[in-house]
Amino acid sequence: MNSIKSLVKKHGSPIVLFSKKEFKKSYSSLQKFLPQVKHFYSLKPLPFEECVKIVSSCKGYVDVASLGELEMVKKVDPTMLSRCIYTHPIKKDAEIKSAFENGVDVMVVDNMEEIKKFLPYKDKVKILIRLGFPNDEAKCNLSERYGADEATFKELVNFAFDNQLNIIGASFHVGSQMQKPTEHINAIKKCKVFYDWVFKNHGTRFGTLDIGGGFPAKYNNSDMDLEKFCKPIGEALENFFPNTEIWSEPGRSVAANCMIAVSRVVGKTFKNGKMWYYLDDGVYGTYSGMMYEDITYELYSVKKSNEKPIASIFAGPTCDSVDIIVPNVMFQPLDIGDILFSKRIGAYSVTNRTRFNLLELAKVIPYDFDLEDFENISSSTSVSEEKNLIQKIFGTVFNHTVAPYRYFNKKKI
């Protein structure tokens, strides 16, 4: 707590603390819980140079989805390019060419037009066919946007064999922030059926299976236990793919723990029976996961207080009505200048933020905190209650604006 206070004194606010130690811990945990898997850290949720260095120090692997990400890996540690896969299912020829020139040869396709792009590169490319396994439980149902169905998979495999294109296996992403490992296991079982079909029809066994991301972060002190989540996935892999090289593309679960958002109260007013607090960070800033990802974060105060909690709303610094971090919570009374923080905000937060109102973005401060030191602070907000209230207060407008990804997904546009 004192460390947060002194960091604010030194750097002002808003700030985001970045702990290399916690990032390393999270990546190493996956290596420990699924030791038979090569974990390609998916750079999307936190594409920091430091992250690539840490993964490299863990003798790990990286998953990129753009030339920007690839160039960053190259700049930080060119040796990592040989431990890199390019998993965006849609690519321009210039991207493909540049990836090959840099020695990245594993590419993902999920449709006919895409696989044809590799005909000029038959001698180089190693193809993964991305399969789609839609499910409603995922925070982000990535299979609606990408992933071949069974018929397309077979068509792509037949095309590849007819045209001497080298397919090394299949990949999938069951959706981000899965609550249970069931969908991963179901997908693994379905892949086994597909791989058997390939063997029966083409006499080849694919040597690789990529089980994607979707490993959960432990948001809001939930009882999510990554080891328990991974165990049955490991068993399914042993059962169905004992002799196959297994890859994964974890993003969120590796990045979430390593950041703490720190802000201050910059304004307050009492309205309609509630105390409104205006903070200097919000949903267009470090709390952008609330906008894009339907994630909610708990707020904590660094001030010790015996005062009776009062009904409170916490809003961000922009002029926009949706800039609400916590819509209704009983919270200790606060003054202007008081410091608040939220844990586990490392994934899809600083990457998604924008400078709405041309506000300054929170500065990222390298600070090797131990998350454990912040674990026993009593929680300020009940998340399920908070979610219901968000819906109640802002209805469709809030839903539409704050979670556009999920809104569009549900409408299936």
Ligand SMILES: Cc1ncc(COP(=O)(O)O)c(C=O)c1O
């Ligand atoms: C292709 C691909 N791989 C990996 C990831 C990372 O997934 P997660 O953050 O759920 O681990 C994503 C997320 O969008 C993705 O699209």
